[in-house]
């Protein structure tokens with residue numbers, strides 16, 4: 517039985533080139549999408565992500581505005597900047613790269629973003645819309661995972677889906693999206709009893725635990741689809757996911773690699789949300 521490697525980089529490139537054409541057409545109608553990207557402090561991983569997001573904007577023709585703030589920036593200053601960007605017509609999307617330094621309350625910051633510009637879909641208004649089945653923006657990483665599952669050719673209806681991780685960014689919205697496509701969803705986490713048994717039962721596994729190569733091939737049901745959201749840097753600098761790729765691909769029917777799987781898809785979905793935000797702000801929802 518062959519295992520299909522789901523190439524997120526290729527799929528993201530395809531999506532971005534479609535968005536590029538869309539943006540060219542929008543510009544002729546006077547719509548110029550813009551994304552503000554805010555980074556606070558010097559986290560090297562955040563810097564890499566922010567640079568990738570800016571590069572994607574450039575590729576597509578979205579104007580990006582970077583705000584790099586010092587590590588010791590106060591909450592009020594950050595929220596002041598967001599309030600200004602909320603009113604700026606050139607800015608259609610506002611992204612605050614997480615995590616934030618400890619003196620800043622993330623919830624307060626997210627709550628200060630205008631939901632119409634919340635291209636991460638982290639604001640409670642957008643979380644609520646997703647939960648009730650009327651989303652405007654889909655959260656980027658879970659939306660990217662859904663596209664990759666679609667690529668595998670599997671119909672989620674009736675499938676046993678196991679999400680490992682319960683974060684607001686990935687695990688929780690992931691569960692909601694799988695449920696919306698009629699999956700039977702189990703959300704597992706660090707306190708889950710008999711985790712291996714739960715994973716073994718899954719037709720679709722979404723791993724977002726943040727533990728390098730935690731899920732081995734022998735945990736996986738033969739033929740399952742494995743989506744690896746983890747990005748872990750080993751001491752030798754090598755990037756690995758939450759799944760042990762070499763053993764898992766012997767058992768799974770489809771699997772995403774790390775790097776080149778979910779990561780590029782997250783960015784493609786962010787671009788999609790930014791274009792959507794620009795259209796909605798111009799033409800109304």
Ligand code: GUN
Pocket residue numbers: 611612613614615636656657685782
């Ligand atoms: N940190 C980790 N993932 C994300 C994401 O998708 N968006 C933002 N803003 N920060 C993150």
